Amino acid sequence: MAFFDDSNRALAAEIIARYPRPRSAMIPLLHLAQEQHGWIPDEAMVEIAELVGTTSAEVLGTCSFYEMFKRHEVGNYVINVCSTMSCALMGAADLLHHLEGRLGIKAGGTTSDGMFTIEAAECQAACTEAPCLQVNYRHRYRVTPEMADQLIDDLASGALDGEIPRHGILARTRQHIPADRAVGAVPPELVNEAPVWFPTEEGSS
Amino acid sequence: MTSRGEPVAHAPGFVANDTPRIVTSRFDYEDSYTLARYEATGGYQGLRKALARSPEDVHAEVRNATLLGRGGAGFPAGVKWGFCPPGTWPRYLVVNGDESEPGTYKDRLLMELDPHQLIEGCVIACYAVGLSQCFLYIRGEMAVAQERVAQALNDAYAAGYVGKNILGSDLSVDIVLHWGAGAYVVGEETALIESLEGNRGMPRLKPPYFPASIGLYGQPTIVNNVETLANLPWILDNGAEAFCQIGTASSPGTRMVAVSGHVKRPGVYEIVNGTTTFRDLIYGESMCGGIRDDNDLKAFVPGGGSAPWFTPDQLDLPFEASEIGPQGSMLGSGAVMVMDHTTDIPAAALTLTRFYAHESCGKCVPCREGGTWLEQILRRVVDGTGTARDLDLLMEVGETICPGEFPHAAVPAKGLTAKPFPYRMTTICFVGPSAFAPVHSALTLFREEFEAKVAGNTDMSVSEVVINV
Amino acid sequence: MTDAPPSVVHVTIDGVEVEAQPGEMVIAAALRAGVHIPHFCYHPRMSPVGMCRMCLVDIDGGRGPMLQPSCMVPVADGMSVDTGSAATKRAQEGILELLLVNHPLDCPVCDKGGECPLQDQTVAYGPGESRFVEEKRHYEKPIPISDLVHLDRERCILCDRCTRFADEVAGDALIHFTERGNETQVLTFPDEPFSSYFSGNTVQICPVGALTAAPYRFKARPWDLDQVESTCTTCSVGCRVAVQSSRNQLVRYLGVDIDPVNHGWLCDRGRFDFEAVNSDARLTVPVMRDPSDDQQLVGTDWSTALAAAAQAIAAARPGAVGIIGGARLTNEDAYAWSKLARSVIGTDNVDAQLGDGLPAEVVLGLPGATIDEACAADVVLVIGPDLKESLPILHLRLRAAARRGTQVVELTAAASGIADYARTIFAAPGTAAVELARLLDSDDPLAHTLTHGRVVVVLGRGSLAESAQPTIDAAAVVRSRMPGATFLPALVRGNVRGALDMGLAPGILPGRVNLSDGAAVSKVWGSLLSQPGLDTTGMLEAAANGRIDTLILLGADPIADFPDRGLAERALAGAGTVIALDTFVTESVARADIVLPTSTYGEKGGTTTNLEGRVSRLGQKVTAPGTVRDDWMIAADLASRLGGDLGVASAEDLWREITTVSAAHADCTVEVLTSDAAQDGILITGGSIVADLGEPAEPPAVDAYALRLVAGRKLYDNATSVQQSPSLAGLAVGPVLTMNPTDMARLGLHDGERADVRSARTSVVLSVVGSDAVPRGVVAVPFNQPGGTVSSLIDVTSTVTDVAVEVRGGGR
């Protein structure tokens, strides 16, 4: 049974066409699957394998390498508490333990209502704003226990619905290359000379 | 108990100071990321000037600017571009926006706050080197950066800055936005290419040492860091000469540095390359303003989590690769992590070692097995269940990953003289050695803290830094 | 200006100067120089991955010694390598210590124990003791990843050999690394097993006991094993193998790496069909029909059976003895039977092929090519069977060649298993010649390469539902339009090439000569017949019409293997006496009157010849069960009972005689064959036959309403060697009809539905699946599958077989 819905299948075709080789679209399509479903079931990998022309085992190999792809159900809100150096120096442990206490789960767990998952995560490129966390990959900086409590309340009440989509939806703005402006994918097998703007005789310098 | 700096409303982390601003010049504007703001502040002028010249000329301008790569290795961009084998087409550009090195925070700011500057830099590079297609690889866990860059790309396409016949010229290049999915090692350029080909992000064998000869789909491929490319519009607009006026001849221009940890004003600073010292940065009034609560500085990591540590003895070293290397460390990705005297050093080392062990791609035995073993030994030392023999074992496992002398800083008070960077390694990429670097630094510089731990004396630890995950 | 690359580079390895080929890796150059550098992930037939880091040695390329992985560093002039430096030793110890960190210490119960590279290298290069006190990684103990292979992830050292093999060599990327870092493990996708025809190779190349083969698990310990080198006779590629036994039972075959043929690989059928040799169902004593017991087959003794056989042969009318089969024989066996037929019995009705190949003159009379030549060609044009199914290792070799740039093209009625690397050009059954000519006349760039480049044509029968004529016609087009092309005959069954070379074909004598060219042969054999006899089809037709008094089946099962089952059944019923030499009671043997049990693979020495014409030695490892005899001995005994004398007392005698009667084999003396150089086999190139291909016939007219049948072989089928090997028996797909989805829609058929399939002969019921691999107007059914046979639909006298397919009344 096919996994992608019609509009996502069309989107998948558009994404694949951007790349010189279909296989390059594997990670974008896994993201798309996660966007549609919240996590990645086996059927999604089977269909992606067909779409990019490889085996499901290869898709699993790629999928399981990357932290963000969840192959089991997770909460609507995945809260990643940074636990690497700078945040650790600034009290990330306290923050994580506070959240664990507040939600009654351990890092790696999901609340029974399926709302929240907490993970201890690696450096989030916000080291100066320690300790920090992300909710569905959107940052919160210099988070105090009070801020964390408020965050949970706001997420639970829906007050942040406008800013933070449910898990799986990453960027809400997508790239669209307009047909009249598109150059198109440049597969190596179809090109063997310099692009038109580039002088064929390369300089000696 | 910990003092924190003031959050900045719309540019979280960035702290303006009085240095010249090349890449952060628009960061003060609320709408810095819009095309309108970009165009109103000199945006796409560098590209227009570039298109008026030959690609070769543009390449020469960049070469003359000695623009050092900002991704970690510090290799001059203009020289790297020249490594593409002549006559082999097509060539690709891959933008490394995977920023994940512990302590590093700059590329995300550049993408969130000034995406057009990056896009303009990409187009200039494609023009100069004859690159037919560009892939902009943004780390997966950066939803806002992805949105901002996507919007900027859509606007830039519509306005004719990207795509077919850019600004009416012959230049035609697509920039394809690509998201990662969470794996630190993918920042390594050959792993980045593997990931972009749809594979597990495992680094490729070297040689070839640069993907410029064999890269994406086996074709010549330039991989550049976001910040590196973000410098190009300014260089083309103002000229290499103006660029070289800032900083030193071997390290011209500015660079972004994130200072985190126990300082009064942690933040991202654009500093003058080559001349600014760590003391300026950590203690300067217009910069971090000193250690929190006026505590003592114990140690700092000068260039991202992979870099061997420095102590106050190295504070007066400048941001100049040729001076840092001989002193036993590296500038890396512009990330300074500061530890004050309350820091539990073995625990801090464990935090970093755990990171690299967890992020090993699993390819090399020394990294996959050795990294995890280091973490396990270190964890029991920190837990207070280790033995004195474990301290030697740490160094011996490290020896299998990095045979021979490991670089470290000079600490005259302890009779240590500097061992220069780099080290030798038995692994393909630097992740394996990076798991050992913090262990080695901590154990070499602060052995007494480890000895206290294995002797059962745990009074040393003041700040809780370990997260047991 | 570039200088030509040097043809050889000089490197110093452990103080000794060594010549190496440019591009060669240090580890390979060292091995050739006799220096073994320990390693796990490196494998000479796969691309280097540099994962295990065990091969680190001190390499000085001019800037001082540096530890570098020798599997990844190519040799360079002036390079100096020290494999015994202190740094190297320290690294080797360190890496081994790390490898053992998570490796269980269950060597005493591990299949690999005693032949384990990890165990051996730990002893040779490892640290004395482990300092690892932590808990090791734990996984569920062995999990089956296919019907044939089990995986123990705790033992796995993640060398990427099996996964690289699956992807790079076999093209079946069904096992893969999953997870990351210290959690990395090899796995299949859930519910998609590693069902590759080549899975056994992963067991062989696993450097630890992580992958084990179901047929071998716990069967024997390495130190109980006896081994002899031999050549696989499952198909005619002739892969080199090591045959291993324990307590007089075959327990395992391992691929042996020889350059010209198999590169160390084996297909799973060839690797595991030794089980049939050990089968309890083997024939062990002669059997005959007992008139006092309702004509049942009952056991007897050899002299009774041989006397009866000799009597039946002697009593036959002139020209009324036929001998079918020979592919299962050794060259020596085949020669003995060839001589018996011609010089003692006086019949030329001999044929090693079962109407499933090409006429012997075509096989022997076209300019030949080797596998290596095919792999080095610009284009390989396949007009023949599905190579992946029929000649699996030839498929692997061509696949590797395609990855290096050889263009592989198949001219076929239905896309085959090679389509993932070959370009498929469809030619409906009967139209290969027309389509080839059309291609050569087109402006397709391939036309130019075919006519001007180095071309090897792999030629054989693509479908058993089509006569040989269309293939011969296509060969005629090749000969006239592509004069430089050479041919690799896609003969499929075991030693059929050897049997043909020994003259087991009508009109052909040993040494690839015609009857008319038999001077050398007649010196030893005496006077020769002047008229060619009947081929298998001719013999079966004659038998069906009561014109064959004695039909001898040499390991042949025409009912299962002849394309036209109806004719084969009528022939066995119509023949006077049927004598069968075989190892099992096959469908045909069950209808014989006298059955003589024979020895088989692993039980006898001698030689075999592969499809290239390469002769190699077979190894004897176990003694045959019961009283079974070698085929040549039976021939010799019958000869004397018939008043003749073959004049030989051993297989070696036979080979000596072959080298005297055959000019082609003259240089391949017993001494040459037993020398070390013969490990790669000895290529026989002589012979004086020139194929006369005639003018292409008009292709058969197309009936717009009918579907044209394609019947090809699968690797796993109803053959006794498969069905008597418990590990393989269940792997046959069964008789499924594949057709184009458009045709299915037109006929109102759905996937999995049962349909009536009707030819001029009869009708059968088959289930149907849709696939684009089959073009419109064509249907494909695998030949000789358990659970139903397609050969009853086929009429061997018509060029093609048309069928009608209809929804079965009501049933799904």
Ligand SMILES: Cc1cc2nc3c(=O)[nH]c(=O)nc-3n(C[C@H](O)[C@H](O)[C@H](O)COP(=O)(O)O)c2cc1C
């Ligand atoms: C383990 C590892 C991780 C890296 N991560 C990053 C990264 O996140 N971002 C980056 O730009 N470069 C990273 N690099 C450096 C890149 O390999 C490469 O040198 C850089 O992208 C080249 O760009 P530049 O010359 O413009 O600096 C990493 C290198 C290693 C070995």
Ligand code: SF4
């Ligand atoms: S050093 Fe570690 S991360 Fe780098 S390639 Fe080797 S195993 Fe992978």
Ligand code: FES
């Ligand atoms: S054999 Fe060279 S790294 Fe494994």
